[in-house]
Amino acid sequence: MRGARRERYARDEVLTAALFLLPALAVIGVFVVYPIVAAGQISLTSWNGFDPVKEFIGFDNYVRLFNDPEFWNSLLVTCVYAVGVCVLSVATGLAIALLLDAPLRGRGFYRGIYFLPAVTSSVAAAIVWKYMLDPAGFVNGLLALVGIDGPDWLQDRWLALGALTALTVWKNLGFNAILYLTALQALPQGVFEAAQLDGAGFWHRLRHLTIPLLAPMTFFVVVQALITSFQAFDLVYVLTGGGPQGGTEVLGMLMYREAFRLGDFGYGTSIAFVTLALVLGVSLVNWRVSGAGKSSLR
Template identity: 60%
Template sequence: MLAPTLVVIGVFVVYPIVGTGYLSLTSWDGFSEIKKWVGLGNYTRLFRDPAFLNSLWVTVLYGAGVCVAGVVSGLGIAVLLNGAFRGRGVYRAVFFLPVVTSSIAAATVWRYVFGDTGVLDAVLRFLHLPAPNWLGDPSLALVSLVLLTAWKSLGLNVVLYLTALQTLPADVYEAAAVDGASRWQQLRRITVPLLAPMTFFVVIEGLITSFQSFDLVYALTGGGPRRHRDTGLPDLPGGFPALALRLRRCSGLHRLRPRAGRHADPVAAGRPGEVVVVSSVTTTPVPRPATVARPTGRTAPVLRQLLLLALAVVVVAPFAWMVTTSLKDYADVYRPPYLWPQEFHVGNYGRAWDAAPFAGYYVNSLIMTGGILVGHVMLDTLAAYAFARLRFPLRNTLFLVLVATMLVPQFVTVLPAYDLVIRLGWYDSYAALIVPRMADVFGIVVLRAFMASIPAELDDAARLDGAGPWRSLWSVTLPLCRPALATVGMFSFLYAWNDFLWPLLVTSDDTHRTIQLGLSTFSSKYGTYPELLMAGTVTAAVPALVIFLFLQRAFIRGVASTGLK
């Protein structure tokens, strides 16, 4: 059961990690077979390079901005959403929309929002306000990137904080109210301190996002004016900067016993078939019981609705501008009113479809996404069952090694992985797009945790009836794992459909390019035609958004329970 997964991860994850470590200690031109051993000389040269040090400093500033914006916006909106009121689910889904939108589509839209002739400057000029050059001014370039990243990750931070808020003890707030504490005092002296573990998680996630961001930086113009947005990570073959995809971690996915004390949850032990997970405040089962509104969420109903409505408009505005611009004539793009088209031009979609092989991009993305999805569900399930139910030597050690590979950013392994694809003769093929990513440690961790929560007595009874491991997996475990399989499937679909870095490396022409890579290429060719570019962006973003809107409850529940992207 475990062998296929170990082969895929060993060849395409562990081997590139080891290869990268070896290459970092050698001098190599990237083409010849000769590699000269230099030891730590490369690291010495790296930290003496002014360009690298500047990039490192810019990245630190970028990370600090992302963390501050993520904590303030995530906690603030979560406090407004905390409680039972009409429209709460709609607001939660609206704030989560940017998370499921591909980084390429988001950056393409925001490039026109921040551009020197963009919609933001046009609105400011219409209001007779100064319109700065957001992307051209070095002092504002980094701010623009921080705002885009904060908008992109807003929904995740809101869901995480909202989950933590609903586990806080109500008696503490009741005692504070009796003592005369105002809502602001309760927020500052009770809520914020109790949410410190979740805030730490959000900060770490923000730092990881900023230090490994690739798609957003690349699509928003890549580097910015005078290197003021250069994150300084090494170059990939073909001249593309090797920045990383968002790191997904398994933090909080441990089965722990609730500690005695004010945060202990009497139902945290879970019931058969439930996954016991850890939020940043306490352990709770999934699904958890309904919670009552906490005192920190009791904002005046009208004021709360107005604030949430205003924030929702800010979040949705880029989507609305993307759709309406795709229906405008070129002359109407920056003409007031900026949002609503004077005349609808549905033919823009046909023009965009004819200007680039979007049909081929869609087919390639569907093939790649389908292959990766099937691989994740099959291989991750087999590996998870082996780790959860079978007994073999070094089982726990091997599982920890697999989990450790999740902590390695993708850009660290791209060079050996790219070289391996070339040696296998897979470059520019579906095999290169699918096979290296058919197994996913994240899915293994989630499914293993779920399977471990299923009573072992069920498998014992199946064995007494003569069922072997395969029959037990098929007849007993899999039917009970449908919620976890659905969560893994949704994550896998969005991960594969929105992927950009790996297809960028292993494809060179439109024959095998995916929709996200095709959108980036289309943007470079038709960037002066906003209506066509937005039509192409809508085409690329629609599948992920439709999947999310239909399955948003299960998807958000999965994010809230695992604390993962």
């Protein structure tokens, strides 16, 4: 009798949960799942974006993709860019969060200042940086004051990629700092007080307590940085346009050029799907390696 009653209650709970989840699942299905499936179908066709007939060509776009040197160049550029963005996002975000968590006067003001880049228009920020990095711009002007002849930042492959990386990190600095600051304030203070009583200094506590305890948030920041890097387009388009000579042509720029400039939507969509697979694969590997979701205290 009790077993039947428990089974009925369990069934009622499942039905109630399904009823509440149905609107959200419907929205996800219409605006997420369906577009992904439709894009997957387009990637198997040869289509210019206007012709009502989409010629089915199977996996020819993917075969062409893996034999395309421009794709491999874009993949290399994107990977270098993503690594730089991930490392610097974690380092700068944590450093700023530690400073903002310190007992400073006017912390609210500083928090607002650091968050300003996150709410600044990406196009406006890229335009300002482009003028600053001009050969006669602000950065080279500062270097000239100390007797250094500044380079043409955006006409050198690696300097341009470094500038793009720095711009991306600066743009998301406030967001990453707030994430780390929130995680820092949620850490168990008793553990730090006990370590301090045992004679552990700041750097020892940072290395053996703070950083391990922040592993789940670090994983989140890294995944966000990866997604930002692999989806990068607006900053790249305005700052460098993918140049010089493909030195900053990330996968998003290659996809845009193939689909919207050259009118090959099938090939452009196949680039998008490979990008999606790469992001998912790297995120899963990082999840396994970092042990996110597991306790860092032993």
